[in-house]
Amino acid sequence: DIQMTQSPSSLSASVGDRVTITCRASQSISTYLNWYVQKRGKAPKLLIYSTSNLYSGVPSRFSGSGSGTDFTLTISSLQPEDFATYYCHQTYSSPQTFGQGTRLDI
């Protein structure tokens, strides 16, 4: 299985901050990397697919980059609604796997 490791596991930030979350794959996954956000008690929501493509309706302050084994999710200016948990997800090979999550707190 491809292991997905996110860093940091948790992060404290303030409204207006620029934040970067990293996801590292245990082997190359090309650009088959997605990002989701999950708020407490809710289902995850798709933010970015295929490394850098913003899903419909997602604000432009979110962006993604990377390829191979190293990927990043950047939030350019944190808004109050962005405080949540973020997961990366690879679909390069089966079984699909998720990172352990990054909790973003105020």
Added chain:
Amino acid sequence: QVQLQESGPGLVKPSETLSLTCTVSGYSISSGYYWGWIRQPPGQGLEWMGSTSHGGGADYNPSLRGRVTISVDTSHNELSLRLRFVTAADTAVYYCGRKGNYAYDYWGPGILVTVSS
């Protein structure tokens, strides 16, 4: 718009079979894409359980050691999950989702299933 809704028992006894249904509206399963189940134990991360398409040919996570079956019922536009021989470790929120071309773009709200006698 596309909506998914999980349903089934919220409590299952150890060693029994967990059975869930995901009802899809706003999109016909037979039109395409893959449909899967992802679960999340309380306070933990996400685990992909498996997925299938309307044409069959399901793909499963080997970590479930052959206990899982995922299928679609196109006549009712439903996705189903069966997980046999459950233990307390299978206690989780279970989500169904549609995998678009690249990622899970639609999710159900999730259903908590507790395994306990």
